[in-house]
Amino acid sequence: MQLVAAEIARQEGKSGVHVLDTGTEALITRAWLVEQAQESIEVQYFIWSTDNIGILAAETLLRAAERGVKVRVIVDDLLINAPDKSLLALAHHPNIDIRIYNPKNSVGVTLARRAFNALTDFRGINQRMHDKTFIVDGKIAVAGGRNMAAEYYDYNHEFNFRDRDVLLLGSAVKTMQASFERFWESPLSARVEDLYNGLGLMQKNVSADSDEVQAIYRELGAYAQAPENFAPEVRQAITAAPAAFAEIARQIVWSRVEFISDMPGKNANTFSLDGGGLSTSALAEMAAQAQTRITIQSPYLVLSNEAIELFRGILARGVTVRINTNSLASTDNIQAFSGYRNQRKKLLKMGFEIFEYKPYPQVQQALMNRFEATKNKQLVFGLHAKTMVVDGARVYVGTYNFDPRSQNLNTEAGVIIHDESVARKVEAAIEVDMAPGNSWNAASDDPDRHVPLAKRSKVRLWQNLPIKPLL
Incomplete structure (x- = not known):
């Protein structure tokens, strides 16, 4: 990251870009960035699945938090499918904060509440956060079309997406981070902990004591380390990330870049x-x-x-x-x-x-x-x-x-x-x-x-x- 900071300073006012056209490149880039993070990771996604890629991503963020990196995550509420206690356990980590955008459908929402929202706020339930941003140490980031699921990285064995991301350095990252902060502070973004403390028919009441939290952390780590849970190609790509990212970095072009949101x-x-x-x-x-x-x-x-x-x-x-x-x-x-x-x-x-x-x-x-x-x-x-x-x-x-x-x-x-x-x-x-x-x-x-x-x-x-x- 010191080399990244030095290059950003040398290219004052410009942004470094490299288009990530393949799923493998996009996965390697994210994996390397998480491993290199020293201070902060901020991520924003529309979909975060509980398939192998989604679990691997959650586990790497947890490991970053364990070494002192501050992790903030915003996920749209519509298509999130994480188990309630797992989501709550991650949010309980002292270095992880998770917020859910516009929680009217899934997280903490009972069936009765969902039906009520559909009847009384049709526009509201259709307003979704479709942003996908990934920012590390406020210096280097990824923006583009990919969500956090196997089919966006060419690892699904039935259906895959042809997608595109951009690796970013420099001034555009500052604009991206300002956008993230607006979403983070928005009243539409709710803390996970606040979404599970309800009573009655309209909000779920879910809790996780310290023993349950630690058990979930251990299970997540064990799952991520078990060879049978991940295709060899996925683990090989992650293992090869340092050398592969060096090649990606050599292709960065410095130019004028606008981040729009x-x-x-x-x-x-x-x-x-x-x-x-x-x-x-x-x-x-x-x-x-x-x-x-x-x-x-x-x-x-x-x-x-x-x-x-x-x-x-x-x-x-x-x-x-x-x-x-x-x-x-x-x-x-x-x-x-x-x-x-x-x-x-x-x-x-x-x-x-x-x-x-x-x-x-x-x-x-x-x-x-x-x-x-x-x-x-x-x-x-x-x-x-x-x-x-x-x-x-x-x-x-x-x-x-x-x-x-x-x-x-x-x-x-x-x-x-x-x-x-x-x-x-x-x-x-x-x-x-x-x-x-x-x-x-x-x-x-x-x-x-x-x-x-x-x-x-x-x-x-x-x-x-x-x-x-x-x-």
């Missing part, structure tokens, strides 16, 4: 489902400045009326707009795909070039054949990367999906990198994903024919429901 709560609307946000405004401005081409990669593509009008003007100026998104065969969200399917013909007629990702793309061979358990095995791949490249000169990498939910409801975060070498490298990677071996051309290939009739019928049902603002 929404405020907690997104916008001031109370009842309606629109309202926009800071991320929406920044990305709309970035797109509007395009002179020649825009290249987008987004797992979900459901354009609002405002977005359609924005791109209508951009296309009218002769700007080429290419989009790589999921096909019906690769998507993990059939509801979101129904919104895209409703407007696909319109978008193509407007002039968008759309390429839909194949569930068994050629690129997966390079990513998965290195693992003995998945060698020569067909695994479903889906897009999860959220990226926009403008004129091959500026690139956004973050959490923002091109849909109404990211526009109006979910808080989002990401970076805009003003560097041609980085932008062109990312654009080239997206072009590989758009190539015929990895994607179908939506204008000519009829991608929906590659899925069973039952799935097409199911998505057709969703198409008829008035759910666009929630997609």
Whole structure:
């Protein structure tokens, strides 16, 4: 970390960036950063699963806390699935603080309370924290699309995401940390301990005495050390992290980088489902400045009326707009795909070039054949990367999906990198994903024919429901 601090000082005012395009790189980077942390670790995630990757991440943070590092964690409430006592035990550690964003669905919430929230605060339960940030010692960080689960790091043996993160050093990290502090201090972020001390039907009452806490710590450590609980490739990647990170660090580019993020709560609307946000405004401005081409990669593509009008003007100026998104065969969200399917013909007629990702793309061979358990095995791949490249000169990498939910409801975060070498490298990677071996051309290939009739019928049902603002 001393070398990192020295390089940051030498590059005053700039930010160091390296795009993490593979799951292994992204995992190695996070593992190395946790091991090197000396003072603090601050992490923010939408999903934290209790699969092997999620447990390994929790155990490494616990070990960091044991050696005196202050650990702060914010996790969105919607999809967290940690056992109550385990979550509470981690929060009881003197060096670990955990807060849950907008706890209306899961943590400490009884079924009665969940039903009450759905009836009385529909907008509120749909406002989620979609940010993914990882900050170490206030100096070095990771931002991007990956959550904390095996499928985001190419280690799931059935389904994996094609995703993208950015390693950051320098001034952009300060902006990221300021955003984290806003979420940490927000009334929407509740202490785990406060969510389990309720009485009656509306809040759970869960406790863990000191013996239970220590037992959970021991179980977590034992699980993380048992070879049978982790694929050899996972442990090998973690073991090789120091040498591998040195190679990653050599590829860092110093340039102007903006970290953009929404405020907690997104916008001031109370009842309606629109309202926009800071991320929406920044990305709309970035797109509007395009002179020649825009290249987008987004797992979900459901354009609002405002977005359609924005791109209508951009296309009218002769700007080429290419989009790589999921096909019906690769998507993990059939509801979101129904919104895209409703407007696909319109978008193509407007002039968008759309390429839909194949569930068994050629690129997966390079990513998965290195693992003995998945060698020569067909695994479903889906897009999860959220990226926009403008004129091959500026690139956004973050959490923002091109849909109404990211526009109006979910808080989002990401970076805009003003560097041609980085932008062109990312654009080239997206072009590989758009190539015929990895994607179908939506204008000519009829991608929906590659899925069973039952799935097409199911998505057709969703198409008829008035759910666009929630997609």
